[in-house]
Amino acid sequence: MxxxxxxxxxxxxxxxxxxxxxxxxxxxxxxxxxxxxxxxxxxxxxxxxxxxxxxxxxxxxTSKVNRNSAPSDLKITDMRYAVVMNGHARCPVIRIDTNQGIYGLGEVRDGASWRYAMFLKSRILGMNPCSVEQIFKRIKQFGFHARQGGGVCGVEMALWDIAGKAYNIPAYQLLGGKYRDKVRLYADTPEGNDEADFAARVNKRINDEGFTFMKMDFGIELLKGIPGTTSNSNFWDIGRQWTNEPMTYGGTEHPFTQVQITDKGLEIMTQRIAMVREKIGYEIPLASDHYGHFDHNNAIRLGRAVEKYRLAWLEDLIPWKFTDQWRQISEAIETPTLTGEDIYLKEEFIKLIDAHAVDIVHPDLATSGGLLETKKIGDYAEEKGVAMAMHFAGTPVSFMANVHCAAATQNFIALEHHSVDVDYWTSLVKTKKPMIEKGFANVPDAPGLGVELNEDVVKKHLDPEHSAYFAPTTDWDKERSWDRLWS
Known part of the structure; x- marks a missing residue:
């Protein structure tokens, strides 16, 4: 022997x-x-x-073998942030550190405050980051719809990044595995100085950049100053959709403006769609967004007027919360309806789905609850025969979180890429293989989210008002209160 x-x-x-x-x-x-x-x-x-x-x-x-971690002994020791400029949008990126040197990256939704995330720091210090769902249930009460959900979602992204690194597997594997190796992207149709310039830019989108799915805006902002195109625009400034001051057009929910579109206005709006359809053809799906603030009756009128252009969907015609009005719109028109980018957690999506109010749900992972909650939304929608597209407008950190979720969700259609024309966007991070090739995102096989920051580039594009790069945040270490929601 x-x-x-x-x-x-x-x-x-x-x-x-x-x-x-x-x-x-x-x-x-x-x-x-x-x-x-x-x-x-x-x-x-x-x-x-x-x-x-x-x-x-x-x-x-094996004493000198480099062990990445002992997952059961991991503890959260710190959380810091850096506010990155993604074009004109502020995108707070967070970093959660652990006692074993592993860290995770997450992102608060574009345009939101980093405070939504830092408020959570004292509530997660000392916890095991691999207990993702436990931590999520502990902090989800501090999120809400739209940008207010960004802090909870940013933390959840970072936890999956840590867990994947700890177990040396990509995040999608922790969600149950992947359905696809590439994730289809959709991008905005670019604007041009004239028709020839527009045609050249569209050609670049399709032939050079390789996008197979497009989206365009054709709202009533186009009608500003054109007599006879809208009613009640003598009171509301229909060109100020993106304001948010109280009692302004931009800050008033759609049903309460009572702006109406005339036949002349509809003709001008549909001419814009016709021009885009002529340039891209009918083989490529064309979705639409940003119509302005008018009620569900005018939404139906608009929907019927554009049916011959076979749009992939009409997005956010009215605020997502008006479930009954959404159902009336969807039942009255042939073009698919879609909403959801500002909904936090699955419960409100379930209401829309059960009411057959929309044809497609459209969560933004940086608001909807993060990777696992968004997959749950997609899975529930699938059971009810509803598809899921995904809204996104942030840095590559949040982008890759979306890619993992999209890879793991069967009824997924396409993911928005809102930064195609931001020239430094891809260089903000380092990846083992290109993030995007010919209109599709590559699903990474690297551990966690599969992305690391390119420090030199990120530092060049920090928000001038918040130019610190992951500076200490000890002021948030002990900010506590009695948070339990039950007695």
Whole structure:
């Protein structure tokens, strides 16, 4: 029977000089010396092997192996942030550190405050980041719809990044595995200075950049200052959709403006769609967005007027919360309806789906609850025969979180890429393979989210008002209150 040292020698693929008893003493001694050199363990260490158990031998021989982590012993030790400019939008990126040197990256939704995330720091310090759902249930009460959900979602992204690194697997695998190796993207149709310039830009989108799915805006902002195109625009400034001051057009929910579109206005709006359809053809799906603020009756009127252009969907015609009005719109028109980018958590999506109010749900992962909650939304929608597209407008950190979720969700259609024309966008991070190729995102096989920040580039594009790069945040370490929601 072979002793442990003989088994170990054979495992290394070396010849034991003691086994050849016929060799000359001098030759045996030379062979012994060569053996020790090849083993690379040193005479003293090998001597220890010869008189140790298999368990001790293996422990000693692997003592210098780099173990990424001991997941059950991981603890959150810190959370910091850096506010990155993604074009004109502020995008707070957070970093959660642990006691084992592993860290995770997440992102608060574009345009939101980093405070939504930092408020959560004192509530997660000391917890095991691999207990993602436990931490999510602890903090989800502090999120809400639209940008207010960004902090909870950013933390959830970072936790999956840590968990994947701890177990050395990509995040999608922790969600149950992937359905696809590439994620289809959709991009905005670019604007041009004139029709020829527009045609050239569209050609670049399709032929050079390779996008197979497009979206356009054609709202009543186009009608500003054109007599006879809208009613009640003598009171509301229909060109100020993106304001948010109280009692302004932009800050008033759609049903309460009572703006109406005339036949002349509809004709101008549909002419814009016709121009885009002429340039891209009908083979490529064309979705639409940003119509302005008018009620569900005018939404139906608009929907019927554009049916011949076979749009992929009409997005956010009215606020998502008016479920009954959404159902009336969807039942009255043929073009698919879609909403959801400002909904936090699955419960409100379930209401829309159960009421058959929309044809497609459209969560933004940085608002809807993060990777797992968004997958739950997609899975529920799938059971009810509803598809899911995904809204996104942030840095590559949040983008890759979306890619993992989209890869793991069967009823997924396409993911928005809102930064095609931001020239430094892809260089904000480092990845093992290109993030995007010909209109599709590559699903990474690297651990966690599969992305690391390119520090030099990120530092060049920090928000001038918040130019610190992951500075200490000790002021948030002990900000506590009695948070339990039940007695």
């Amino acid at each position: 072979k002793n442990p040292s003989q088994k170990f020698v054979e495992k290394l693929g070396l010849k034991d000089p003691e086994a050849d008893v016929q060799r000359e003493p001098a030759a045996k001694e030379n062979e012994r010396r060569n053996f020790l050199k090849k083993a690379g363990l040193g005479g003293m260490m090998l001597g220890g092997f010869m008189f140790s158990s298999i368990e001790d031998t293996l422990a000693q021989s």
